[in-house]
Amino acid sequence: MAHTLHADGTSGKVYIYNNASAPSIYAVPTSAQLGDLNFHSALSYLGNSVVVEATVTHPVRTRSSYETKGLFSSTTHYDPVQGTSTYNLGNNSLGANAPFVPFYGTAQVPSGTVIHQVGESVRAVSIYVTATKVKIYESWATFDQSLPAITRTYKVYLFNTLFTGSGNTSLAITGNSFTAGFGKLSSSYRYLRDSASPDFYVTDGKTADVSGGGLKVVLPDGTVQYNSANYTGTFAGITGRGVEI
Amino acid sequence: MSFSASSNNITVTDSSGAVVFNTDTPMPHITNVITATQAHTFPESGDSSHVVSYFSQSADATCQVYECTLTHVCNWVNVCNWVNVCGYQDVCGYEYVYDWGSGQYVYTYVCSNQYVCADTYVCADEYVCNWVNVCDWINGPSVGTISGNTVTAKEHTSTYTLGTVTAGTSPDFLLALMTATRSTAGSQHDMGTFTSAIPTNKIAANGSTVLESAFEPGGSSWLSRVVSIYLDGDSVKAEFKHSNRQYIGWSSVNTVSVCGGTYPTASAAVSNTSSIWSIDFEVYVGKFTL
Numbered sequence: 001m002a003h004t005l006h007a008d009g010t011s012g013k014v015y016i017y018n019n020a021s022a023p024s025i026y027a028v029p030t031s032a033q034l035g036d037l038n039f040h041s042a043l044s045y046l047g048n049s050v051v052v053e054a055t056v057t058h059p060v061r062t063r064s065s066y067e068t069k070g071l072f073s074s075t076t077h078y079d080p081v082q083g084t085s086t087y088n089l090g091n092n093s094l095g096a097n098a099p100f101v102p103f104y105g106t107a108q109v110p111s112g113t114v115i116h117q118v119g120e121s122v123r124a125v126s127i128y129v130t131a132t133k134v135k136i137y138e139s140w141a142t143f144d145q146s147l148p149a150i151t152r153t154y155k156v157y158l159f160n161t162l163f164t165g166s167g168n169t170s171l172a173i174t175g176n177s178f179t180a181g182f183g184k185l186s187s188s189y190r191y192l193r194d195s196a197s198p199d200f201y202v203t204d205g206k207t208a209d210v211s212g213g214g215l216k217v218v219l220p221d222g223t224v225q226y227n228s229a230n231y232t233g234t235f236a237g238i239t240g241r242g243v244e245i
Numbered sequence: 246m247s248f249s250a251s252s253n254n255i256t257v258t259d260s261s262g263a264v265v266f267n268t269d270t271p272m273p274h275i276t277n278v279i280t281a282t283q284a285h286t287f288p289e290s291g292d293s294s295h296v297v298s299y300f301s302q303s304a305d306a307t308c309q310v311y312e313c314t315l316t317h318v319c320n321w322v323n324v325c326n327w328v329n330v331c332g333y334q335d336v337c338g339y340e341y342v343y344d345w346g347s348g349q350y351v352y353t354y355v356c357s358n359q360y361v362c363a364d365t366y367v368c369a370d371e372y373v374c375n376w377v378n379v380c381d382w383i384n385g386p387s388v389g390t391i392s393g394n395t396v397t398a399k400e401h402t403s404t405y406t407l408g409t410v411t412a413g414t415s416p417d418f419l420l421a422l423m424t425a426t427r428s429t430a431g432s433q434h435d436m437g438t439f440t441s442a443i444p445t446n447k448i449a450a451n452g453s454t455v456l457e458s459a460f461e462p463g464g465s466s467w468l469s470r471v472v473s474i475y476l477d478g479d480s481v482k483a484e485f486k487h488s489n490r491q492y493i494g495w496s497s498v499n500t501v502s503v504c505g506g507t508y509p510t511a512s513a514a515v516s517n518t519s520s521i522w523s524i525d526f527e528v529y530v531g532k533f534t535l
Contacts, residue, residue: 003255003268016255016268018534031413034276038255038268038534044275046420046529080436086444099420099529102449110471111448112441112455120460124442127449137444143436144462159420161529163275178248178257178265185266187246187259193270194533202273202418202531204476206484207452210469211400213490220452228466230490241417241533243273 003038007180012170014180015040041165041181046099047189048160049245052090052134056154058116058123059085061140061147082141089127089134094160100134101200102127103155107225108200109217110208115152119145127156134158157200157245159192190245198242209235271534276416279408279528285485287431287457287470290399290518295493296392298508310385319374331362390511394434394494396468396518401487406480410530419481420529421474423450431520433459434513435494439468439520450474450526457520459489467492470520474528481528489518 006023007014016038017026029037037043064079092098101108104115104125116123121142128135134156140147165182172179178187192202201220208217211233217226218237247258257266266272337356344351410416425443432438439457448454452473459468468489475482494516 002253003250005250005255018268031276031411034274034414034532035534037274038271039266040274044278045272046275046531082437082440084444096447097422097527099422099527100449101420101451110453110455111450112443114440114442114455114458117460117464119464120436120462122440122458122460124440124455124458126442126444128444128446129448130446135446137442137446137448139440139442141436141440161275163278173248175246176260177246185257187257187265189265190259190263191265191272192531193264193267193272195270202420203452204416204418205452206473206475208455208471208473209453210471210486210488213398213465213467213469213488213492215455215458215466215469215471217453228469230465230467244270 007171012168012182013041014171014185039181039185041170041184044161044163045184045191046159047162047184047186047191048094049190049192050094050158050160051155051245052092052158053153053155054089055151056087056089056136057149057151058138060149061121061123061142063121063142063144063146078144080141080143082139084140085138087136087138089136089154089156092129092132092134092158094158096129096131098129098158098160100127100129100156100158103200105152105154107223108219108221109225113217116147116150118147119143121145121147123147123150127154129158160189162189192243192245195242195244197244199244201240201242203238203240205238205240206235207237209233211235273417273531273533275529276414276532277408277410277530279481279530280526281407282523282525283405283407283483284521284523285403285405287485287487287518287520287522288399288401290489291397292516292518293395293397294392294513294515295395296390296511298388298390308385308387309382311380312383313378313380315376316379317374318377319372322371322373323368324371324373325366325368328365328367329362330365331360333358334361335359336361388508390509392511392513394513394515396433396489396492396494396516398491399487399489402484404482404484407474407483407526407528408481409479410481412479414479414530414532416476416530416532418531419451419474419476420531421450422447422527423454423524424448425456425522425524427520427522429519429521431457431518432516433492433494433518434516456522459492461492468518472524474526481530483524483526485522
């Protein structure tokens with residue numbers, strides 16, 4: 001087995017594949033050939049990765065309570081209170097359509113996850129993107145307990161979609177740069193790459209299940225991140241593939 | 246920057262020496278981008294109200310009654326009375342007595358034993374018992390009605406196909422974005438709208454996303470809803486899954502207490518657990534070099 005780098009002088013196509021077959025058979029790859037290709041200028045990639053990391057202090061959320069007094073005693077009553085807030089995590093230079101992988105603390109947990117709970121009072125968050133910003137959305141609800149202020153660190157990997165080639169450079173190698181496939185493969189970018197020491201995991205499966213009113217979360221790395229006491233299902237999750245950038 | 250092709254390996258590094266591309270650590274590409282909008286209604290779980298009537302003998306300070314009780318009361322009492330006391334006693338006095346010797350009346354002190362009666366005031370301690378009425382204001386019994394609501398346990402799953410990839414592609418992963426709108430928000434009668442941290446902006450929907458949650462006193466979740474994006478053969482699917490266990494909410498109890506009257510009516514608010522979502526999905530289908 002050999003790896004082959006081929007640049008077509010006519011079409012400008014550049015591809016790298018993991019065998020010694022004639023380059024022509026990969027000029028227009030079939031679905032069955034996709035697994036052979038390390039790179040092909042006709043394919044789409046996620047690159048130019050950007051990492052945004054920020055620490056947010058979520059403020060105290062005070063419960064609402066009042067007392068009624070009888071002749072011999074008093075009773076405390078609680079009113080449910082709900083609210084939302086948003087916080088900036090950083091700038092988004094890749095636009096609103098950039099796919100991304102969010103980390104809540106050190107865990108690659110699902111969007112909408114409850115990150116803070118005291119009794120029946122909860123605080124849940126989702127990271128979202130706008131055309132220019134990476135933000136976090138907090139939804140909180142208090143009842144019998146107040147939620148004290150907490151500080152959490154969030155990390156987001158955003159990816160540029162390199163779907164369309166630009167310029168007319170098929171392959172260029174200089175002392176300072178390498179570009180191929182009309183800009184799709186560039187030494188200026190950072191790409192997802194298979195890794196034994198991954199930054200995060202990608203998966204094609206579910207990462208959470210509900211049953212018996214409870215929730216179980218199995219992260220893409222196979223870790224059981226949350227399993228509520230009343231969860232009654234058998235969800236085991238699947239371990240995804242570790243990648244780095 | 247460096248480019249090397251050596252020993253069956255091609256590597257590109259950037260200006261700082263960090264690896265950008267290496268055939269030994271394959272770089273995935275995107276085979277498809279699938280966009281789809283999917284609406285879903287999480288159905289009502291169903292609920293029923295409780296109405297419990299009660300009689301309470303316990304202290305109800307707002308429901309006092311004046312009550313008398315016939316009570317046997319005993320006490321030591323000093324009892325005094327006028328008493329006619331009779332008895333023999335010497336009765337003495339001066340009187341003229343004829344003296345046959347002298348033939349004269351002699352003024353003489355004379356005593357004689359006589360049966361005598363007289364009214365006398367006599368006192369003595371006695372233990373006296375009587376039946377008396379003891380009356381006071383007391384906390385009276387009450388009747389009332391408590392009502393609450395029970396949400397019926399329910400499991401629900403709906404799966405939709407968002408799109409398909411070319412047969413034989415065998416993708417390795419999905420990176421998904423979604424923009425969701427909850428046009429109708431489910432709620433529980435005592436706590437209000439189910440907690441949801443899904444904004445109307447674009448969020449990551451890789452794997453599963455927690456759409457809604459609800460919690461019991463003490464913190465256990467009793468309702469959870471997720472949407473999961475996953476690959477099933479050549480199909481990219483979205484699974485909406487709901488689960489709730491039975492939830493009894495007494496905190497919206499409607500209690501009425503009346504003094505000894507008829508049981509009052511009471512009703513509790515119901516829970517409208519159905520939520521309606523519409524989600525725009527954008528799924529990037531990825532594949533690694535084998």
